[in-house]
Amino acid sequence: MTEIESTWKALPLSAVGALYVNGIQRFIRENLIAFFGAGTGFAVSESLGWREFGLGAGLVLLAGLLIALVYHRRFRYRVDGDSVRVRKGLFEQQEIKVRFERVQNVGFSQPIYLRPLGLTRVTLETPGASQTEVSLPGIASGEATALRDLISGAAGRRADSDQSTDSDDAERTEAEPAAAFEASAADLFKYGMTSNQIWILLAVFGAPASSWIESRVSSWIEQLSASGLLDMEMLRGAPLMLALLVGLLIVSVALLLMALSGLLAIVRFSGYRLVRETDRFKSRFGLLDAREKSLKLSKLHGIQTVQTAVGRMLGQWHAIGHQTGAVALEGAMNDDRRFLIPGIDNDRLEGVVGTLRGRSWDAPAWQGIHPRFRSMLWGRTSVAMVIAALLVWLLLPGHVAWPPLTILGLNLLILGLIHLHWRRWAFAHDGQRMRIRSGLVGQKIVEFDLASCQQVAISTSPYQRRHQLASLTIRLPHGEQPLPYLGREAADEIANLLLYRAESSAKHSL
Structure with a gap:
């Protein structure tokens, strides 16, 4: 050495x-x-x-x-x-x-440019x-x-x-630990398709690509119209067909970006391998940029598993091992400090989380938050949308009906999304360990020991005080974790338990 x-x-x-x-x-x-x-x-x-x-x-x-x-x-x-x-x-x-x-x-x-040097x-x-x-x-x-x-x-x-085995050095090589998890190229491709990296690509290339696509589509339409294969008058008289063509174009571009994101994920995480050593985890990956990241077991304060909306359709997750101070960075282009494990399918998720946790855990059943969280958002959203619809109906000449009806229809869609968001919020704990779930169509689950809590805050709005409710904000070493709209007694019980576990734990450190 x-x-x-x-x-x-x-x-x-x-x-x-x-x-x-x-x-x-x-x-x-x-x-x-x-x-x-x-x-x-x-x-x-x-x-x-x-x-x-x-x-x-x-x-x-x-x-x-x-x-x-x-x-x-x-x-x-x-x-x-x-x-x-x-x-x-x-x-x-x-x-x-x-x-x-x-x-x-x-x-x-x-x-790759450092390897020859x-x-x-x-x-x-x-x-x-x-x-x-x-x-x-x-x-x-x-x-x-x-x-x-x-x-x-x-x-x-x-x-x-x-010093004790000098004679055997030429013949003996250090054994490589067995891999706790390996991601294939197919797993990485699906991870890239389901990650938020697609929105980064859209933000970067959206404006220049839209100009190029607009010019190319206009040219194709002119050529098809000149050849007689496309009747522009027919398209003008069939707005649904025109909308269908535009929708197909949008879907094609989205699929192309997803495929590009998948290929970038293969290049970035090629050969991903997670191993556990005595006191730490190590991950090795990368095609053009070979990387090695380590995570000390003593510094692992939380495990986050994420499944995006597209990932839910493909059965794909990724996990993040949270360290002290390493706040979760959601941007795909700015996540170098995260200990990320990509390309996990449903069948291997529990095994990966158990490996990071270091033991098995018979997690208790999920408990949802109070329905008044949904009622509060429903009420505020509906009032705002109805007022907007009335203003549009009054201000438009001739009191046209379809714009306010469109706003009311959009309100119904938002109410449905609020319902999904409320149903996704849940928590579970057994007095020693806790997990919190949130999301909309996708989901994010954060799991941590109660002893890792650094601070807990209880907040109540006038609406919550009227209905004996409260919201918790749990400060962990890697950031804050909210838990809204619990019964006041349940919120106090969880807060007291968190503080007790933190104060009585010999391993608790800031």
Whole structure:
């Protein structure tokens, strides 16, 4: 195993390329939706011309290279016996020190452009940090592995083992733990189709794609009309047929985006493998960017399972292991801090959750929230929609009936969705462990030990006080979890139980 010298060191010169590519990727990721989603990029390119646009892009790339060179020159890191320190900054240099016992996740990332250089990107995450606290953008792979083992406490154990078995080192290899879960390409494809990544793609490519589709459809219609295969007068006289054609076009685009999202998921999570070691979980995945993420068992404070609306039709879930401070990030392009397990089907869901939990749990039956939650939303929504319908009917000339009737029909649809939302809300606990379910067509289930609760708040509105109801907000190490519209006695009982378990638990930590 590579030894780590306790001296200030610079990144390898070849890491300049990694810094440059990382900066370009971060710039694109942070500005892609705003730039292309609204069609701004195409508008600017058309107003300035592609030549000027390309010149500006070249200047930006050159500026990025200069920034990468300066950042590399000022970047230094040092690994001591119990901590790692980093000095960085372009104009104002800052020094960060992180003790090993505070590190809850050591992340490895080796994009395809780092593999020929033998470099690995290492990230260290600590509780409470809103972002990755320490990032080494490109160090030797052997040194990265030694740093991971040093942080996990395995370095000393392996050193002792090596001294006692030097003669067998050439013949003995470390056994790889059996996989607790593996996702096939088909599982990952279905995960991509069911994930929220499709909405990211729609936001990014929606505006430019809509312009291209509009021009292509107009051209096809003109060609079909000129050839006599399509009668435009017939379409104008058959609005339902025209609506059907538009609907088919929308469905086709949606299916295309879902397929693209599925392919991206295969590339991102290719070869996904989850293993459990002595004190942590590790996941390895990635085709173009080989990654390794770890999750300490002592830092696992909650398990979240998610099934989207499309995932419910395909029987697909994904799970998230929540750590301290790692608030769930729903955006598919900004979820690097989540310990994500993708592509879980219905048959393997309980096995994966049991593996993360570390034991079996005979969960009690679900208990729903009070029906007055639904009644309150029904009343507010209906009043607002009826007022809107009356205003439209009064303001339109001739008192046309169909616009207000459309609004009332939309109100019925919303009332149905409210009913589904109310039915999805539920909770269950056995005095030691709790799970909370929410959602609409899809569902999200959060499971945690009662002892992991940090704070619980009881809130009551005037409506709730009138009907002896209350809502709970449970603060967990990874974020808040609401539980609305319980009976007041039940809310007080759950709140007292949460506080009692937290205060009496020897393992409770902030």
